[in-house]
Amino acid sequence: MAGVQIDGLEKKFGNLRVLKGIDLDIRDGEFVSFLGPSGCGKTTLLRSIAGLEDINGGQVVLGGQPISKLPPAKRDIAMVFQNYALYPHMNVYKNLSFGLSLNGVPKAEIEERVLNAARILQITELLKRRPKQLSGGQRQRVAIGRAIVRDPKLFLLDEPLSNLDAGLRVTMRVELANLHKRLGVTMIYVTHDQVEAMTLSDRVVVLDQGKVAQFGTPLELFYAPQNLFVASFIGSPKMNFLDVAAQAAGDKQLKVSADDLFRDITIALETSPANVAGPHKLGIRPDNIELVTQDEAHMSGQVMLVERLGTESQVHIRLDNGEDFVAIARGTHPAATGDHVFLKFPAQHCHIFNGEGQAYPRELDAETRSLIDRQKSLHGAAQKGEEK
Amino acid sequence: MSGVYDRQYQRQKFVEKLTPYLFISPWILGFFFFTLGPLVFSFVMSFYDWPVVGDREFIGTQNYEVMLTQDPLFWDSLWVTIKFGLFFVPFNIVLGLLLAVLLNQKVIGSGIFRTIFYLPSVISGVALVTIWAWIYSHEYGILNFLLGLAGIQGPNWLGDPNWALLAIVVASLWGLGGTMLILLTGLQSIPKELYEAAKMSGVPGWARLIFITIPMLSPMLLFTFITSIIAAFQQLTIALLLTGGGPLESTYFFAMYIYDNAFKHFEMGYAAANSWVMFLIILALSMMVMKSSSAWVYYEGEMKKGGNKDA
Numbered sequence: 001m002a003g004v005q006i007d008g009l010e011k012k013f014g015n016l017r018v019l020k021g022i023d024l025d026i027r028d029g030e031f032v033s034f035l036g037p038s039g040c041g042k043t044t045l046l047r048s049i050a051g052l053e054d055i056n057g058g059q060v061v062l063g064g065q066p067i068s069k070l071p072p073a074k075r076d077i078a079m080v081f082q083n084y085a086l087y088p089h090m091n092v093y094k095n096l097s098f099g100l101s102l103n104g105v106p107k108a109e110i111e112e113r114v115l116n117a118a119r120i121l122q123i124t125e126l127l128k129r130r131p132k133q134l135s136g137g138q139r140q141r142v143a144i145g146r147a148i149v150r151d152p153k154l155f156l157l158d159e160p161l162s163n164l165d166a167g168l169r170v171t172m173r174v175e176l177a178n179l180h181k182r183l184g185v186t187m188i189y190v191t192h193d194q195v196e197a198m199t200l201s202d203r204v205v206v207l208d209q210g211k212v213a214q215f216g217t218p219l220e221l222f223y224a225p226q227n228l229f230v231a232s233f234i235g236s237p238k239m240n241f242l243d244v245a246a247q248a249a250g251d252k253q254l255k256v257s258a259d260d261l262f263r264d265i266t267i268a269l270e271t272s273p274a275n276v277a278g279p280h281k282l283g284i285r286p287d288n289i290e291l292v293t294q295d296e297a298h299m300s301g302q303v304m305l306v307e308r309l310g311t312e313s314q315v316h317i318r319l320d321n322g323e324d325f326v327a328i329a330r331g332t333h334p335a336a337t338g339d340h341v342f343l344k345f346p347a348q349h350c351h352i353f354n355g356e357g358q359a360y361p362r363e364l365d366a367e368t369r370s371l372i373d374r375q376k377s378l379h380g381a382a383q384k385g386e387e388k
Numbered sequence: 389m390s391g392v393y394d395r396q397y398q399r400q401k402f403v404e405k406l407t408p409y410l411f412i413s414p415w416i417l418g419f420f421f422f423t424l425g426p427l428v429f430s431f432v433m434s435f436y437d438w439p440v441v442g443d444r445e446f447i448g449t450q451n452y453e454v455m456l457t458q459d460p461l462f463w464d465s466l467w468v469t470i471k472f473g474l475f476f477v478p479f480n481i482v483l484g485l486l487l488a489v490l491l492n493q494k495v496i497g498s499g500i501f502r503t504i505f506y507l508p509s510v511i512s513g514v515a516l517v518t519i520w521a522w523i524y525s526h527e528y529g530i531l532n533f534l535l536g537l538a539g540i541q542g543p544n545w546l547g548d549p550n551w552a553l554l555a556i557v558v559a560s561l562w563g564l565g566g567t568m569l570i571l572l573t574g575l576q577s578i579p580k581e582l583y584e585a586a587k588m589s590g591v592p593g594w595a596r597l598i599f600i601t602i603p604m605l606s607p608m609l610l611f612t613f614i615t616s617i618i619a620a621f622q623q624l625t626i627a628l629l630l631t632g633g634g635p636l637e638s639t640y641f642f643a644m645y646i647y648d649n650a651f652k653h654f655e656m657g658y659a660a661a662n663s664w665v666m667f668l669i670i671l672a673l674s675m676m677v678m679k680s681s682s683a684w685v686y687y688e689g690e691m692k693k694g695g696n697k698d699a
Binding site: 050 | 587589599
């Protein structure tokens, strides 16, 4: 087991820079997800760590040893592929043992390792079957088993659940989390599904066009996004944004105003902002918007559509300035298409971004802060457990 | 009323059923008149003494008896063909596979090489033979000229019974572009993740070829195996034009033997009987190969009953 350090990693396909200087420090035993939209470079980054792609600059260090120049087999890394990549002409046992037997592992040891992996994954009774005779979930297990038998320092998983149906995906997600706990090995997981990333990971790397947009715990990404990209990418429905102007207002405070806003909003920050000139963006998540009466409201608009999901209603609103917002109201909220509604943006839930799209770190309420701290410390505790 | 309606309905149904057959009728007619017809006709012919001019006479199985018991040329030509096949079939497949593997590498200009290797398969047989006649020529041939530069006195390739068959094997291997192309398509349909997974677990290149490429390619290998056997038995053009069966009948192929019986000796009935024997031999060989295939061919689509349990 080992941590992974990535320094200034660069990757080009022809003239196209797909990875633009990636720096990451992944701790020993950590479960880290690479999250981002298609084409953000997450799979390329994973394949670069695996050694399946030659890199054009920077380096990768695994367990203190630089591995960028080593062939994939020498890196002590196992990878689970998106489409499983099982050898279709071999039965499950052969699929698990194939690599080992060619690397001179004694037969008895191979059998022990294969049976052990099969037991962990509960596929012992499938060992004689061919991949064709397995269900999607079973194939996924075999693919993971092929990684386990190698007892590697690092697991790489490339969208391993994306080919499964929704129900099975949830089951396998839980199993993956348990597997990580049980093996205690460092795992890197590529996904475009933020639910998977948020639920499985100790920390998440959000990638945007070949750069790290933010590297933090799931709750940090949600409550303290560092930039517009992370703010709009994490959370569903997406965060709403409004063009505003900002001015410093007293100690660690920012006053936000706009022609469209009925009244100013004063946002508490962690530090006093240095320069607040230029255009800003105000961000607010749909579930933080309150539908209120006129005297409390910041803006008003017309309801275009109400999607009723039972526990909540997603209200699509066209604001008076023409912007489209989504607000989440309680399941039985009476809002109907065509209604004129008044919206309130509670200051403690507002995010504020400068002209470059960088967020001002806002002061979080005590509850959120302690939750984030706990997520960080939980991981720290797990760390110490592993080291024993 | 309902009777009329029923009849109309039946008529409509009949027309509907007939339509697809009308559409494929040109092919069906072609098959009956130009494939099945001659096939049956030749089978009937093989029981006759059937000169091109003169009276035909039903002689029962006499053609077959004579061929098997009294005609040494039958056995000699069959032996030549088998010897040829023993060289041609394995070389055709192994070289075709090696070329396909090489062309499957991501190398600049692999498209050009692909075309070059396939080119001989497009060239007319006669032109091909002319080129090889020039290469093999004893006195003026380029092969012996090159050997001479290395200080080697080249043999009379086409005039020496020890070399002539080999010379024809090499010349016919020139057309392995077709085999190569089939195997190349097969190679390109193997998911590249299989190789990446193998690379990650430290499987060396030779093992990837033997344990992944060849099993995944086995349906194509089976196909080329059978078509190569058929091609070996049908070998005629090159030998006919390059050596004419000589020297000392060392390249007198079975197909040439049939050709001579039919168009030199005008024994149509006898030639028909020869052809049926060739057909039965090819059929038997193909069936043996197919039978064995359940042990070594892996089909992605379905599991073959019986064999193929564990690779």
